[in-house]
Amino acid sequence: MALVEIRDVRKSYGGVVPVLNGVDLDVEEHQVVCLIGPSGCGKSTLLRCINGLETIDSGEIRLHGDRVSGPGVDVDALRRDVGIVFQSFNLFPHMSVVDNVTAAPIKVLGQGRGEAKERAMELLARIRLDHKATEFPDRLSGGQQQRVAIVRALAMDPIVLLLDEITSALDPELVSEVLDIVRDLRDEGMTMVLATHEMGFAREVSSKVCFLYGGVVHEEGPPEQIFSDPKDERTRAFLQRIIEAGRL
Amino acid sequence: MDEPAATAAPEPTPPPRIRAPRAIRKWTPAPPKSAKGVALGAIAAVVALIGLGLFSVSAVREGLASVGFEDASTDIALYGLVALLLALFVPALKGLSGASKADRLVAVDLAEARAETAAAREISRVAIGYAAAAAIVFLFGLFLVANEVAVGKTFFDLALIVETFHLVGSAFWVNVEIFMVAEALVLVWGLLIAVARLAPGKAGAPVRLIATAYVDLFRGLPAIIAIYLVGFGLPLTDLPILRDMTPTMFAILALTLTYGAYVSEVYRSGIESVHWSQTAAARSLGFSHMQTLRFVVVPQAVRRIIPPLLNDFISLQKDTALVSVIGTVDAFNQAKIIASNHFNLSSVTTVAVLFVLITIPQARLVDKLIERDQKRMRAGG
Ligand SMILES: Nc1ncnc2c1ncn2[C@@H]1O[C@H](COP(=O)(O)OP(=O)(O)O)[C@@H](O)[C@H]1O
Ligand SMILES: [Mg+2]
Numbered sequence: 001m002a003l004v005e006i007r008d009v010r011k012s013y014g015g016v017v018p019v020l021n022g023v024d025l026d027v028e029e030h031q032v033v034c035l036i037g038p039s040g041c042g043k044s045t046l047l048r049c050i051n052g053l054e055t056i057d058s059g060e061i062r063l064h065g066d067r068v069s070g071p072g073v074d075v076d077a078l079r080r081d082v083g084i085v086f087q088s089f090n091l092f093p094h095m096s097v098v099d100n101v102t103a104a105p106i107k108v109l110g111q112g113r114g115e116a117k118e119r120a121m122e123l124l125a126r127i128r129l130d131h132k133a134t135e136f137p138d139r140l141s142g143g144q145q146q147r148v149a150i151v152r153a154l155a156m157d158p159i160v161l162l163l164d165e166i167t168s169a170l171d172p173e174l175v176s177e178v179l180d181i182v183r184d185l186r187d188e189g190m191t192m193v194l195a196t197h198e199m200g201f202a203r204e205v206s207s208k209v210c211f212l213y214g215g216v217v218h219e220e221g222p223p224e225q226i227f228s229d230p231k232d233e234r235t236r237a238f239l240q241r242i243i244e245a246g247r248l
Numbered sequence: 249m250d251e252p253a254a255t256a257a258p259e260p261t262p263p264p265r266i267r268a269p270r271a272i273r274k275w276t277p278a279p280p281k282s283a284k285g286v287a288l289g290a291i292a293a294v295v296a297l298i299g300l301g302l303f304s305v306s307a308v309r310e311g312l313a314s315v316g317f318e319d320a321s322t323d324i325a326l327y328g329l330v331a332l333l334l335a336l337f338v339p340a341l342k343g344l345s346g347a348s349k350a351d352r353l354v355a356v357d358l359a360e361a362r363a364e365t366a367a368a369r370e371i372s373r374v375a376i377g378y379a380a381a382a383a384i385v386f387l388f389g390l391f392l393v394a395n396e397v398a399v400g401k402t403f404f405d406l407a408l409i410v411e412t413f414h415l416v417g418s419a420f421w422v423n424v425e426i427f428m429v430a431e432a433l434v435l436v437w438g439l440l441i442a443v444a445r446l447a448p449g450k451a452g453a454p455v456r457l458i459a460t461a462y463v464d465l466f467r468g469l470p471a472i473i474a475i476y477l478v479g480f481g482l483p484l485t486d487l488p489i490l491r492d493m494t495p496t497m498f499a500i501l502a503l504t505l506t507y508g509a510y511v512s513e514v515y516r517s518g519i520e521s522v523h524w525s526q527t528a529a530a531r532s533l534g535f536s537h538m539q540t541l542r543f544v545v546v547p548q549a550v551r552r553i554i555p556p557l558l559n560d561f562i563s564l565q566k567d568t569a570l571v572s573v574i575g576t577v578d579a580f581n582q583a584k585i586i587a588s589n590h591f592n593l594s595s596v597t598t599v600a601v602l603f604v605l606i607t608i609p610q611a612r613l614v615d616k617l618i619e620r621d622q623k624r625m626r627a628g629g
Contacts (some may be wrong), residue, residue, distance in 0.1 A: 104533035158515050
């Protein structure tokens with residue numbers, strides 16, 4: 001039984017073409033799954049469906065075999081255990097860095113203030129931002145903000161972490177400091193699903209790459225196979241464009 | 249076009265050009281427009297002002313004499329004021345000399361001439377601006393003393409103002425009490441309504457409906473009618489709690505209901521101005537709808553709503569004067585009583601001044617806060 005099982009998920013925003021049109025995907029424990037595909041193919045939508053930020057029209061999403069989509073699901077409980085990090089960081093601007101990290105553990109998990117803070121400082125030290133703990137987000141660089149956002153999600157001790165193009169809003173020289181954290185998390189065995197345009201990174205870090213196109217997973221496989229020997233015509237064309245743009 | 253080969257001379261073809269070079273138009277420097285006109289205007293304005301000043305001072309002295317007030321030191325002060333205005337000749341003349349200097353400079357150094365012209369124009373405009381402001385003051389003085397100081401006596405009878413100040417002043421505390429309590433209640437009540445209007449989902453629909461109906465009703469209802477209905481209507485019902493309420497309490501209730509509707513809209517627009525991605529971030533961490541509002545959205549909204557909130561509070565403070573319609577003896581009601589006893593409105597002037605005085609600092613505070621927020625916005629935070 002996979003950690004996350006996605007079965008025939010369909011989702012439409014009311015347009016003519018549904019955004020997700022029968023997605024099937026398994027994420028095993030400790031796997032790092034990369035979603036690639038052209039802009040607008042539904043990567044973000046799929047991630048948002050997994051932690052209940054969007055509802056799905058039909059199909060099923062299961063977590064360790066338990067259905068977590070559809071009516072009657074406690075989405076707050078689901079989101080406690082499924083973390084997501086956004087492209088645009090979305091730190092809370094009115095809270096200091098450490099308060100950003102401790103807010104949910106305290107208010108949602110009911111942890112004690114001291115305990116939550118201790119854990120937050122531990123996590124911040126790991127990303128070498130403990131000296132910024134009392135700063136406000138607008139005093140941090142984009143890369144630092146994104147690292148804090150990852151730590152904020154980690155503070156909830158998630159079962160699986162979803163990362164939605166977490167480096168797309170960053171200046172090129174700040175990308176690596178964020179990707180380093182993802183590498184560390186993979187080494188620790190964190191299960192992750194990431195939507196990314198960093199093909200080199202996807203190739204290096206992932207256990208499985210899924211090419212999303214036309215609302216379905218068009219091709220999936222180990223990174224070596226997808227990147228060196230794509231079977232599908234569309235995958236090949238997409239990767240060709242990426243290579244031409246100098247991103248691989 | 250049919251036979252280009254026939255007309256073309258057998259010259260070697262020039263190398264292909266991607267784009268023909270474009271002719272560059274030359275920049276022609278323009279001389280500055282002379283500032284002489286505005287400088288002469290400034291001198292004329294100051295001369296006219298001095299004339300108006302002398303005329304007004306003699307009119308004021310005549311007016312004061314007609315009410316038996318003649319005093320050498322007042323005369324000195326009045327003429328001193330006019331003499332002070334002679335100082336406006338300094339910028340006016342400076343402007344004129346600057347303007348003619350600039351005109352001479354045009355032939356020598358255009359950049360210098362431009363700078364000189366700009367300076368001359370600026371200083372002439374300063375002189376005109378002050379002259380206009382002083383003229384308005386003089387005209388107001390003339391209005392006060394016209395018809396044997398009729399206006400002055402009706403509105404600004406100093407003796408009466410001093411004599412009745414303690415009455416009006418202590419009645420003003422009733423206004424202060426009403427708006428302080430009403431403001432505190434409005435802060436809470438408005439937030440409740442705003443949250444109700446944002447109640448999520450199907451289950452929230454009836455709550456949203458009721459809240460919307462309430463807001464529509466009280467935003468449309470003139471405050472004076474709300475006060476009248478509440479203040480005269482509710483006591484007639486003879487219901488247990490309502491029976492024992494004082495007119496002041498009814499006034500507070502009516503103003504809270506009216507301004508709660510306005511303020512709920514202020515809250516709501518503030519809440520909706522917080523970007524949805526903040527809600528997404530909070531919800532993704534497991535915060536519930538109410539927790540998201542409480543810990544993430546409302547704290548960010550509050551900064552932005554303080555200026556419009558203060559504006560509504562200023563209106564509320566002014567509207568406390570409306571409670572006189574239900575017989576509450578507030579400052580305005582007290583002043584009206586005094587006014588009808590003395591056939592003179594000076595006590596009402598006292599109330600007017602009191603209201604203006606408490607409003608000014610708040611208005612400045614609002615300006616400051618808006619300025620601060622705009623600075624922050626430009627700084628991109
Ligand atoms: N809230 C929304 N309302 C309507 N359409 C949306 C919304 N969110 C996304 N879409 C549409 O769904 C499609 C997929 O979007 P998205 O999942 O963000 O793609 P990706 O992340 O792969 O670039 C796009 O065509 C987008 O316009
Ligand atoms: Mg996206």
